[in-house]
Amino acid sequence: MKFNLPISAILTTYILICGFAYLWGYWDNFDIEIKTIIQLLDVADIIKASILPMLSIIGLSLMHSLITYSDGYLIKKNTYSDYLTFKEKKSSGYKILFYILFTISGLTSIYYLWKYFDSDANLEYYKAISVLVLSSSSYFIITNKNIIPNINANLRLILLYSIIMLPALMLDKGALDGNNIKNGKDVILMVNNSYCSNDKNEVFYYLATYGGKGVSYSPSNDMICIFTYDNLGLKSKSKLTINVGSQEKEI
Incomplete structure (x- = not known):
């Protein structure tokens, strides 16, 4: 029995995974377990954290449309099908790019493991595992001859690798933003x-x-405060923004 998932369900799941990975990395800086944050979240909050992967998907969709409506003259040259057919003649550039990408994955995992053993930060361990798992998955997907074989082999390699590795990048991006x-x-x-x-x-x-509650952090004692924000005042650089109920004023 053949089981086909709707593409919308796959994309939605993928975007939510990317958003969840970002939030996990972000909040790990403040020593808060992700299950505590989940209690405050609703689906809209995860979607907000997924803006970057959503933009990536939209960009890929636009590229696909461009390929389709322009007959993809340039992109359909030296396709992955060509590579499989004339493997010995056309493999050098593709193989070099292939080995570069997966060498980067391997070195990245080693770097995260080194940071884990050096600092005992659990997130670094999970970063290493995520890179290893996703790069292994990308290997099997990239080498599958039935997945978009009729576009340029090098472009196909970069696209598939980037899409599959994006959750790991979002985990690292969240950790970087939270640390900043x-x-x-x-x-x-x-x-x-x-x-x-x-x-x-x-x-x-x-x-x-x-979910209608604000979260703040005190750098003096590492305290996390969760509060209602009906009368919350925020200041960024020289601008003072005050939220009064549902209205926003600037001074």
Whole structure:
């Protein structure tokens, strides 16, 4: 019995996985278990975190349309089918690119494992595992002769590899963004911290808003504060933005 999943279901699942990976990497910086964040999330929050993969999918769709309507003259030259047919004659450039991509994957996994053993940071271990699992999966998908064989072999290799490895990249991107905020780079400050502290001079970095609740972080004591944001004030550089109920004002 042949079982076919709708392409929309596959894309939706893929986008949600990418968004979840980003959130996992982001919140790991603040020593919060992902299951705690999940309790605050709804589907819309995960979709917001999935904007980058969504844009990637839209870009690939536009490229596919361009190939289709332009008859893909350039892209249909030296296809993967050609590579399989004339493997010995046309394999050198393709093989070099193939080995470069998978060497990068291997070295990346080794780097993450080294960081894990050096710092005992669990996320680095999961980064290494995600790269190993996804690169192994990409190998079997890329070498499958039935998957888009009629486009340029090198372009096909890069596209498939990039799509499959994107969840691992999102995990790393989330970890990088969270680390930047924790270290005070490009932060948004809370103007009114009375929800979170009795000390009006204590600094809180705004982190996110999930399901009608805001989340902030105090760099002085690593405290996480979860609060309602009806009267939340935020300050970024010289601009002060105040949310009063559902209205937003700028000073």
